[in-house]
Amino acid sequence: MGTPEPIPDEQVGRIVEWRRGFDATWLLAVGLRTGIVHDLAAHPGATVAQLADRLQLHEPYAATWCRTAHGLGVLDIPDGTDGYRLAPHLDAILTDPTDPRYLAGYVLLGTEVATRDFEATAEAMRTGAVTPFQGRGDGFARLVAEATRGLQTMTARGLLPKLPGVADALAAGGAVLEIGCGTGTLLVAVAERFPVARCIGVDIDADSLAVAAEKVAAAGVDGRVRLHHGSVSEALGGTQVDVVVLVEVLHEIAPEQRPKVIIDAAAALRPAGWLVIVDETYPSTPQQAREPEFWFPLMTGFEELLWGNVLPTREEQEHLLRAAGLTGPVNRRLVGAGFTVLTTAKPG
Numbered sequence: 001m002g003t004p005e006p007i008p009d010e011q012v013g014r015i016v017e018w019r020r021g022f023d024a025t026w027l028l029a030v031g032l033r034t035g036i037v038h039d040l041a042a043h044p045g046a047t048v049a050q051l052a053d054r055l056q057l058h059e060p061y062a063a064t065w066c067r068t069a070h071g072l073g074v075l076d077i078p079d080g081t082d083g084y085r086l087a088p089h090l091d092a093i094l095t096d097p098t099d100p101r102y103l104a105g106y107v108l109l110g111t112e113v114a115t116r117d118f119e120a121t122a123e124a125m126r127t128g129a130v131t132p133f134q135g136r137g138d139g140f141a142r143l144v145a146e147a148t149r150g151l152q153t154m155t156a157r158g159l160l161p162k163l164p165g166v167a168d169a170l171a172a173g174g175a176v177l178e179i180g181c182g183t184g185t186l187l188v189a190v191a192e193r194f195p196v197a198r199c200i201g202v203d204i205d206a207d208s209l210a211v212a213a214e215k216v217a218a219a220g221v222d223g224r225v226r227l228h229h230g231s232v233s234e235a236l237g238g239t240q241v242d243v244v245v246l247v248e249v250l251h252e253i254a255p256e257q258r259p260k261v262i263i264d265a266a267a268a269l270r271p272a273g274w275l276v277i278v279d280e281t282y283p284s285t286p287q288q289a290r291e292p293e294f295w296f297p298l299m300t301g302f303e304e305l306l307w308g309n310v311l312p313t314r315e316e317q318e319h320l321l322r323a324a325g326l327t328g329p330v331n332r333r334l335v336g337a338g339f340t341v342l343t344t345a346k347p348g
């Protein structure tokens with residue numbers, strides 16, 4: 001027996017629910033841009049009048065924002081008060097960039113970037129026009145870095161140090177190569193966590209690398225973090241590293257360039273070194289497109305259509321590893337909203 005056909009009102013309900021998600025995303029963005037979210041994190045229980053006064057807001061608008069946010073479950077009303085506080089955990093998720101669940105950047109990437117890309121999408125559907133990542137400027141690069149910040153934190157703090165041998169190697173002055181290092185958040189986190197480790201970041205986006213250079217200098221780790229604009233083979237010139245990591249990068253690499261990038265990554269690894277890929281896996285079949293684990297990558301594929309991105313399927317990911325001589329076991333697990341973590345050690 002297949003799934004029963006939905007009745008018309010169920011279909012109406014689904015569309016209204018999607019539309020509510022659109023408004024909820026904008027409500028969060030407005031709350032972040034105006035400072036309401038941060039103010040409530042700092043002053044739980046604030047009244048509308050206090051918020052309006054502190055943030056110089058039009059009070060009736062602030063009241064509507066709070067009433068709506070309360071209705072959506074973004075805010076709670078502490079018992080016996082007429083004030084508001086953020087619902088549990090939303091202070092960390094929306095205001096703490098060091099939290100692995102931080103999502104404010106992702107919300108703002110939706111309203112600042114996806115909204116504009118979607119405006120151009122109907123026309124692009126006819127032309128196939130692309131506005132690539134590279135060349136969108138440093139504001140875009142910074143926003144992407146904020147959107148992926150939780151993943152970078154999770155990778156630097158939780159994932160890399162737990163791979164067999166990696167923490168010891170880095171603590172003893174070993175090296176990490178990040179391909180597609182963007183604005184350098186992960187490199188700085190690794191360099192700070194392992195005070196004698198060496199880090200190499202490679203990217204093809206000059207704007208991102210300029211921001212990365214600022215962050216690396218500000219963190220005082222510029223003696224151990226080297227940034228390179230161009231290819232991995234040029235950056236390494238034959239030296240080998242203990243770990244190669246790519247976070248939200250494989251799907252950003254043009255499909256025809258992927259085999260060389262992964263071959264270069266494998267060549268850069270010392271024997272028994274680890275390749276770590278944190279990315280999104282596109283459904284291979286129409287049936288998979290309806291499975292929850294593929295919903296997030298499915299949306300990314302649509303949202304990043306204009307960036308020229310084509311998300312890899314599981315089969316493509318595995319073929320790339322095998323074709324690069326990475327023939328050992330591939331560990332695959334799903335994290336967060338729909339990210340795939342692939343880890344494999346280079347044969348010894």
Ligand SMILES: C[S@@+](CC[C@H](N)C(=O)[O-])C[C@H]1O[C@@H](n2cnc3c(N)ncnc32)[C@H](O)[C@@H]1O
Pocket residue numbers: 133134144145148149152179180181182183202203204205208230246247248249252253254257261
């Ligand atoms: C979504 S960003 C991720 C940046 C960073 N890893 C992060 O998590 O924020 C993807 C990055 O991959 C870079 N990239 C795309 N193709 C590349 C290639 N062939 N070699 C190196 N970097 C590449 C882009 O320029 C961009 O900085």
